[in-house]
Amino acid sequence: MTTEAEPAPAGAAGPDDAEVGRRFAAGEEQALAWAYERWAAQVHGMAVRAFGPGPDAEDVTQQVFVSAWTGRAGYRPEQGPLPAWLTGVCRHKIADTWARRDRQRRATEAAVAELNAAPAGGPAPVDSTVADRVLLLGELDRLGQPQRGIIELAFFADLTHTQIAERTGLPLGTVKSHIRRTLERLRDRLEVDGAALHA
């Protein structure tokens, strides 16, 4: 819903994108190869935007396709195109990589502090934004449609509620109230579980 399927590259034979999505969900191996041909550059481009070109971006790209394949039971073709789902998986992998780096940073800072016999200032603080992202992306996964598609257009495509109504064909009031309820749900998740996470 949030990501328009790119047209298949010129000269690429094979079924259309929707059919690739259905065959992917059905576990047909050729569909993974087709998905890679069509959307690996898009996924890798996202990872490069987050980490710059190099091993981190490449690791994330690999993880996205491996997780998407092993977790294909979680993909519902009727809920949206496969590239949009891959984009969502990529968001998780990017956020996970941030969180891992944060853990490593804290471990390293603690080690250095100990070696320098620095006065104990307690463990280095958790980067709460990093933890918030992992938590909230998980909560997004729990949303049904059209709530999820609406909030993704607001967050990730930077559309106004008017533009979202035009794009989805839903009434303006419906879009506004879905946005409100989803934001409140995510806020509650942060304030309840986020607080425990950072404690």
Add this chain to the structure above:
Amino acid sequence: MPHCTPEDLGLAALGEPLADDEAAHLADCAACRGEVARLRRVVDALAVPELAAPGPAVAPPPGLWAGIAAATGVAAAPRADVVAASAPAAGPVPDVVPEPLPAPLPAEPAGPMAPVVPLRSRRSRLLLAAAAALVAGLGIGAGAVALATRGDDGVPVAATVLDPLDGSDASGRAEVVERADGTRVLQVELSAGAPTEGYYEAWLLDESVSGLIPLGVVRAGTEEFELPAGLDLGEYPVVDVSVEPLDGDPAHSGVSVARGLLDA
């Protein structure tokens, strides 16, 4: 004037302009502004450029598929020329490479004082190695961590999930069980492909990751290690699994694949 509607507060949190009346009220009302600020935290966390809808496509390097094929066991392969043609070949770097991230690793390796910070250059190789082993049937599938049944002669006193580090697919669970005679055993349940070289070893680390106690070799599945008497788990609460080369060096290799913090 009454408070803003919840719908308008949501739009304000997203940065959308409000009608003049509403905007004027918001400017003056601490209650409404407070509510916007709470919602805004959600928006600030998620509506960031790095997570936005895909921007410029960047063709992945040719070798990337091999790791995916190895990890999934899928025999079908994408056509290299089609992949290469799927993004402008001349421009592998997007216009804007953002500042590196909320939580980058320190630029300088911390040297001997931080022996278990994983080494960057080994990362992709590790993923490939672990993935290849999965295909060979040596490992347990990702996400398929089945809890082993354990003997009933013991009381669990601490446990943790072992989270994969640095692109490894290793994960699992660790639990400390106290037996009737007062001895304690650490059970490590590892789901991972066998490394192509070397072996996995379990360690207990202190929270600063600077002090460590070697426990022994771990294979995929469940292993038990008797803990030294008098060992303070509060002091060494981190369970770490590393890949060790067969080089006879008893020190930690610096390549950790999974780690967890025991909740005592």
